[in-house]
Amino acid sequence: xxxxxxxxxxxxxxxxxxxxxxxxxxxxxxxxxxxxxxxxxxxxxxxxxxxxxxxxxxxxxxxxxxxxxxxxxxxxxxxxxxxxxxxxxxxxxxxxxxxxxxxxxxxxxxxxxxxxxxxxxxxxxxxxxxxxxxxxxxxxxxxxxxxxxxxxxxxxxxxxxxxxxxxxxxxxxxxxxxxxxxxxxxxxxxxxxxxxxxxxxxxxxxxxxxxxxxxxxxxxxxxxxxxxxxxxxxxxxxxxxxxxxxxxxxxxxxxxxxxxxxxxxxxxxxxxxxxxxxxxxxxxxxxxxxxxxxxxxxxxxxxxxxxxxxxxxxxxxxxxxxxxxxxxxxxxxxxxxxxxxxxxxxxxxxxxxxxxxxxxxxxxxxxxxxxxxxxxxxxxxxxxxxxxxxxxxxxxxxxxxxxxxxxxxxxxxxxxxxxxxxxxxxxxxxxxxxxxxxxxxxxxxxxxxxxxxxxxxxxxxxxxxxxxxxxxxxxxxxxxxxxxxxxxxxxxxxxxxxxxxxxxxxxxxxxxxxxxxxxxxxxxxxxxxxxx
Numbered sequence: 001x002x003x004x005x006x007x008x009x010x011x012x013x014x015x016x017x018x019x020x021x022x023x024x025x026x027x028x029x030x031x032x033x034x035x036x037x038x039x040x041x042x043x044x045x046x047x048x049x050x051x052x053x054x055x056x057x058x059x060x061x062x063x064x065x066x067x068x069x070x071x072x073x074x075x076x077x078x079x080x081x082x083x084x085x086x087x088x089x090x091x092x093x094x095x096x097x098x099x100x101x102x103x104x105x106x107x108x109x110x111x112x113x114x115x116x117x118x119x120x121x122x123x124x125x126x127x128x129x130x131x132x133x134x135x136x137x138x139x140x141x142x143x144x145x146x147x148x149x150x151x152x153x154x155x156x157x158x159x160x161x162x163x164x165x166x167x168x169x170x171x172x173x174x175x176x177x178x179x180x181x182x183x184x185x186x187x188x189x190x191x192x193x194x195x196x197x198x199x200x201x202x203x204x205x206x207x208x209x210x211x212x213x214x215x216x217x218x219x220x221x222x223x224x225x226x227x228x229x230x231x232x233x234x235x236x237x238x239x240x241x242x243x244x245x246x247x248x249x250x251x252x253x254x255x256x257x258x259x260x261x262x263x264x265x266x267x268x269x270x271x272x273x274x275x276x277x278x279x280x281x282x283x284x285x286x287x288x289x290x291x292x293x294x295x296x297x298x299x300x301x302x303x304x305x306x307x308x309x310x311x312x313x314x315x316x317x318x319x320x321x322x323x324x325x326x327x328x329x330x331x332x333x334x335x336x337x338x339x340x341x342x343x344x345x346x347x348x349x350x351x352x353x354x355x356x357x358x359x360x361x362x363x364x365x366x367x368x369x370x371x372x373x374x375x376x377x378x379x380x381x382x383x384x385x386x387x388x389x390x391x392x393x394x395x396x397x398x399x400x401x402x403x404x405x406x407x408x409x410x411x412x413x414x415x416x417x418x419x420x421x422x423x424x425x426x427x428x429x430x431x432x433x434x435x436x437x438x439x440x441x442x443x444x445x446x447x448x449x450x451x452x453x454x455x456x457x458x459x460x461x462x463x464x465x466x467x468x469x470x471x472x473x474x475x476x477x478x479x480x481x482x483x484x485x486x487x488x489x490x491x492x493x494x495x496x497x498x499x500x501x502x503x504x505x506x507x508x509x510x511x512x513x514x515x516x517x518x519x520x521x522x523x524x525x526x527x528x529x530x531x532x
Contacts, residue, residue, distance in 0.1 A: 014115055018106045022099035029095035033061045033088035042078045050075065064088055117181065118193065124179035125195040130155050133422065134194045134201060136185030136217050137208035138165045140393040140411025141233065143172065145205065145418050150174040152423060157194045159185040161208075186216035188224060196225045203229035205418055206248075211239040215246050222247025231421055233414045235304060250421055254413035255304045259312035262387075264435060265292050266316050271434055271442035274449065277458040278427060278517060279416045285449045285458060290405075292385060293358040294318050300343035300373050301364035302331055305389055305408065309361065323352055344372040346380060354381050361387045362404075367395045374402040424460045426515040429498045430491045437500075444502075449517070453486045456519035460490075463514040464530050471514070472504045482525040487518030 037057035042050050052060070060073060064085065077085065106112050132155035135142050146156045146169070158180040160166040169180035183190035185208055195201050204221045206214035214232045221230045232248040234240060235255070243251055265272035269291035277285045294317045299306040302324040310320050321337040331338065341348035343362070354360065360377050362370035367390055374388050385405040390396065392411075399407050420427050434442065449458070465474075471489055479485055489501050493513040501514075508514065516526065 014112060015106060018109075018112075019099075019103060022102040026095045026099045029091050030061055033064070033084075033091055034058050036084045036088065037061065037081065040078075040080050040084045042075060042081050044075050061088060061092065064092065121179050121181040122193055124177070125157055125193070125198065128155055128157075128179075128195065128198065128200060131200045131202045132157055132195070132198075134159065134191065134196060134204045136160075136204065136206045136214070137233075138162075138169055138180070139207070139209055140409070141207045141209075141414035141418070142205075143168070143393075144412060144415035145207065145422075146178060147172070147174055148415070148419050149422065150176040150178065154422075159183050159190055159194050161185065184213075186213045186220065188220045191217070191220055191224065196221060196228065201225065201228055203231060203249075203422070205422075206230065206232040207414060207418065209233070209235075211236055211243075215239060215243050215248075218243055218248040219246040231418055233418075237304075237307075252414055252417040252421075253308070254408075254410045254417070255308035256312070257413055257417050258305065258408050259308040262292065262309060263312050263316070266294065266313070268435070268437070268439045268442040270439060270446040271437075274434075274442065274446055275431060277449075278431075278460050279420055285446055285453065286455045289443075289446070292405075295358035296321060296356060298323060298343075298349075298352055298354065298357045298360045300324075300360065300362050301369075302327060303363050303365055303389075305363040306361065309363075321352060321357070323348060344369050344376065346376045349373075349376055349380055354384065357381070357384060359385050359387065361389075363387075363389050365391065367391055367399075371395075371398060371402055374404050378403045424462065424515070426462050426491060426493060426498075426513065427460050429493070430500070430515055433491065433498060433500050449488055452488045453518055456486055458517050459520055459523050460515065460517045461523050461527065463516050463526055465508045465512045465514065466510055466530075468507070468509050470505065470507055471501070474508065475504065478525055478529050481529065485518065485522040485525060487516050487522040487526060489514055489516050491515040 034054065034057045037052045037060060038054060039051070042052070044050050056073060130153070133149065134157050135146060136159045138146070138158050138160040142158070142160070146158065149156050153176065155176055156178055158166070158169050158178055160169070160180065160182060161184050163182050166180050166182040169178050181190065181193065183193070185191070185206070191204070196204070204217060206217040208214055208217070211234050214234065218230045218232050221228055229249045230247060231250045231252060232243050233252045233254070234243055235253065237253070240251055240253070261272065261275060264275055269289045273285055273287055273289055296319045299309065299320055299322045302322055306322065319337070321339065322331070322335050323339045323341060323343045324331070325340060325342045327338055327340055339348065339352050341351070343349060343364070354377060360373070362373040364370055364373070370388050370390070374386050377384055377386050386403065387406045387408060388399060388402060388404040389408045389410065390399050393409065396409070475485060475487075489504065491514070492499050492501050492506070492508070493515070494509065
């Protein structure tokens with residue numbers, strides 16, 4: 001099965017072709033030196049004339065070229081032979097200097113370095129012995145996905161067109177070695193080099209930030225490896241249908257995902273705390289339940305985030321007021337409350353009656369503008385909850401000082417959704433079922449998580465079963481072997497039928513899958529028990 005391998009052949013071919021002249025010079029220098037020693041006459045110690053044969057001449061010139069010198073063989077040289085030996089020393093040394101210099105220049109050539117990098121990358125991919133993912137795009141989302149998957153001992157192969165980001169893969173210290181290649185991910189040859197047809201390739205993660213490129217990646221992967229799953233990040237709704245048609249198995253729209261989380265925060269504030277802890281996997285469930293108010297929301301900037309929020313939150317008693325300096329006629333016709341102007345201007349915010357708003361969303365495509373809006377809002381209405389969009393992780397430190405209630409980090413939102421699909425596929429089913437429950441159910445689950453797990457960072461995992469037993473018996477067996485466990489069961493999957501579980505008094509059958517959450521130690525202990 002072909003999944004790369006041309007890089008080594010190309011690099012060897014280019015090296016030999018460019019070294020043709022230096023090699024010819026080196027061969028000619030040695031040939032002339034050897035021929036001279038064969039032709040120049042010498043004298044034996046007894047005074048008889050003699051000439052070197054080709055074997056002795058070749059042997060002598062071979063070590064003569066290194067300027068080491070092992071003595072005159074097989075007899076002391078005549079003056080003519082010593083003179084030719086001197087000429088041969090300079091001739092072969094100069095030929096070596098020229099050849100070595102040419103080789104160094106070739107190795108420094110950008111094309112040769114590129115071919116060597118491709119060859120090294122292909123070797124690294126061929127040596128993978130665990131199921132891995134091909135990641136296309138190493139921006140904020142790609143970096144976070146790579147770090148988290150490697151921490152779970154899942155190898156990642158990276159394709160990134162930007163040289164700086166490609167080099168950053170090596171600089172970032174991941175838990176596993178990460179093969180990375182500077183290449184256009186939409187190039188089918190690059191996908192093949194990355195191991196698209198490798199028998200252990202689990203899937204392709206198209207996170208380039210460009211919807212057109214992600215669509216091409218999905219199409220190439222579907223045609224070249226139909227059984228490999230493809231996850232695509234998409235930022236504009238007009239590309240959804242194209243990506244599905246191209247063969248993407250799952251679409252991840254960060255704006256739709258954030259709007260869904262806001263819907264959960266409005267309908268089930270307790271579930272929102274659980275949702276964030278399970279998907280972000282960087283904090284626990286001890287945060288206060290702080291529901292967002294309904295009423296009058298100011299959307300600053302008519303962007304995909306604003307459109308997703310207005311579409312998803314219809315029916316939540318929210319009155320959206322849009323502030324946009326470049327509003328078109330279509331927006332004006334569809335929006336009852338539109339104010340033309342720049343939301344970074346405090347005068348425009350006053351005109352929008354910010355003091356009467358319940359929530360302000362800084363949703364422009366520029367981080368500096370969003371920060372300016374947040375700062376202006378805090379000055380004009382200090383108690384107003386502010387939601388701010390962040391596009392670049394390097395600005396995280398200033399966003400933390402903005403006073404915003406929520407920060408919508410585009411790359412981080414994509415990463416959490418990708419990890420939800422790759423690391424805990426059952427989690428998506430659980431969240432769908434949980435969203436159908438009421439706030440009382442979510443509050444009870446939150447209380448159980450706080451009592452069992454405390455302030456530990458939540459992790460989720462699928463627990464396989466091999467024998468019939470109750471969950472209480474399962475916990476008792478693990479605790480008998482490894483001590484008390486901070487873990488809570490969330491959902492049971494039996495023959496494709498997913499059911500939410502409460503408490504611990506429920507039965508499990510062989511081949512059941514159990515979605516659990518808890519601290520990292522409990523995750524390791526339960527999984528270790530399953531492997532016994």
